[in-house]
Amino acid sequence: MGLIVQKYGGSSVGDLDLIRNVARRVVETVDAGNRVAVVVSAMGGETDKLVALARKIGGEEPEPREYDVLVSTGEQKTIALLAMAIHRLGRAAVSFTGGQMGMRTDTSYGRARIASIDAQRIHRVLDDGAVAVIAGFQGIDEDGNITTLGRGGSDTSAVAVAAALDAEVCEIYTDVDGVFTTDPRMVPAARKLDRVSYDEMIEMASLGAKVLQTRAVRFAMRYGVLLHVRSSFKPDDGTWVVPEEDIMEGLFVSGVTYNRDEAKIRVRGVKDQPGIATRIFSPLANAGIVVDVIIQNLSQDGTTDVTFTVGRADFRRAVEITKRVGDEIGAADVDADDTIAKVSIVGLGMKDHAGVASRMFQVLAEQGINIQLISTSEIKVSVVIDEHQIEPAVAALHAAFVESGAAEPRTEA
Ligand code: ADP
Numbered sequence: 548m549g550l551i552v553q554k555y556g557g558s559s560v561g562d563l564d565l566i567r568n569v570a571r572r573v574v575e576t577v578d579a580g581n582r583v584a585v586v587v588s589a590m591g592g593e594t595d596k597l598v599a600l601a602r603k604i605g606g607e608e609p610e611p612r613e614y615d616v617l618v619s620t621g622e623q624k625t626i627a628l629l630a631m632a633i634h635r636l637g638r639a640a641v642s643f644t645g646g647q648m649g650m651r652t653d654t655s656y657g658r659a660r661i662a663s664i665d666a667q668r669i670h671r672v673l674d675d676g677a678v679a680v681i682a683g684f685q686g687i688d689e690d691g692n693i694t695t696l697g698r699g700g701s702d703t704s705a706v707a708v709a710a711a712l713d714a715e716v717c718e719i720y721t722d723v724d725g726v727f728t729t730d731p732r733m734v735p736a737a738r739k740l741d742r743v744s745y746d747e748m749i750e751m752a753s754l755g756a757k758v759l760q761t762r763a764v765r766f767a768m769r770y771g772v773l774l775h776v777r778s779s780f781k782p783d784d785g786t787w788v789v790p791e792e793d794i795m796e797g798l799f800v801s802g803v804t805y806n807r808d809e810a811k812i813r814v815r816g817v818k819d820q821p822g823i824a825t826r827i828f829s830p831l832a833n834a835g836i837v838v839d840v841i842i843q844n845l846s847q848d849g850t851t852d853v854t855f856t857v858g859r860a861d862f863r864r865a866v867e868i869t870k871r872v873g874d875e876i877g878a879a880d881v882d883a884d885d886t887i888a889k890v891s892i893v894g895l896g897m898k899d900h901a902g903v904a905s906r907m908f909q910v911l912a913e914q915g916i917n918i919q920l921i922s923t924s925e926i927k928v929s930v931v932i933d934e935h936q937i938e939p940a941v942a943a944l945h946a947a948f949v950e951s952g953a954a955e956p957r958t959e960a
């Protein structure tokens with residue numbers, strides 16, 4: 548008898564009919580002879596509403612502990628409703644909040660990291676033949692304070708539960724058929740990938756393919772959890788996320804992603820001398836602000852420009868800090884722009900092939916799209932462009948690299 552962890556996202560539990568649909572799928576899996584632990588998100592849109600409420604009363608940065616107490620309630624509603632729906636189908640089910648199931652985290656409210664899971668309680672429920680219905684996205688710290696794992700965090704909860712239970716597979720049920728070559732809601736020609744490697748999936752997720760939370764994929768890779776991303780509404784196989792060795796042949800570029808969540812800051816006219824980069828970036832790091840792409844121009848007359856991107860949520864604070872530092876180091880000026888987007892291509896096939904980046908720049912040039920910043924790594928190339936040009940950029944890159952059938956063997960010939 549197998550042990551399966553299933554995770555249902557917000558769009559799959561958005562209303563009572565959808566919750567009944569999930570209950571049926573869970574019961575089918577039980578009837579097929581499996582033990583099932585289900586991790587659920589808040590009903591679609593619920594977390595956004597809770598965040599908006601918190602901001603209305605608590606301002607832009609509500610008190611973090613109370614923020615987590617509030618936003619964690621969305622998942623608590625879903626677990627109770629799903630357990631009731633399973634009861635109506637004649638099966639036993641027991642709901643658990645993060646705290647009740649022993650999901651221990653650190654105390655970083657709003658972005659807590661999982662420390663441990665006490666799987667005993669879930670095992671007991673499963674041993675009794677019941678379904679364990681677990682609230683995603685939340686845990687408790689050492690002192691019993693409620694914490695949340697960051698937006699999209701139910702994916703990470705599910706993988707952590709799968710690792711703790713040593714489940715056969717962690718199934719991520721969502722509103723699309725699997726992981727696609729690009730967002731299927733933006734590009735109708737997007738195609739479903741049957742398999743994708745952990746490394747590619749980590750890049751795609753961190754570069755904007757929101758179908759999986761990046762942390763969840765990292766966690767799955769580290770603990771060898773097999774992930775299967777599939778539709779809540781169809782029985783078909785979706786996408787398996789597997790080790791690279793298990794992929795013999797595949798697409799040269801597996802995915803085209805976009806991310807509207809970044810903003811750009813430029814420090815102009817700084818002295819080109821040792822120590823300047825640390826003067827600019829240390830205060831940002833100390834404030835917990837993650838800097839992504841960084842470009843420093845060649846100097847002219849002993850001065851240079853440094854440009855970088857940060858998440859939009861940190862934009863205001865990052866601009867304040869950079870302006871202060873800019874004054875201290877005698878920079879000519881600091882300017883900032885939050886109407887940018889990052890568009891990327893990702894693929895293991897790029898490893899052994901030159902010319903991918905230049906082809907990407909050519910495709911964008913043909914669309915009249917101006918590239919503001921570029922960053923590359925072994926299996927991805929990212930460019931920062933004007934956010935209004937996301938759609939044509941993604942469509943053109945998908946046509947050039949995926950629809951053209953640019954398939955390359957992944958193993959050395
Ligand atoms: P859930 O509510 O199930 O957690 P999400 O909204 O977090 O679902 O993620 C699913 C959405 O991710 C899809 O509806 C799709 O629009 C979007 N998406 C973006 N890029 C991709 C991609 N490459 N493959 C699949 N879905 C993608």
Ligand code: ASP
Pocket residue numbers: 556557588589594595621683684697698699700701702
């Ligand atoms: N409900 C949380 C969110 O909307 C967590 C999740 O759905 O994964 O971000």
Ligand code: MG
Pocket residue numbers: 556699702757758759760
């Ligand atoms: Mg999600």
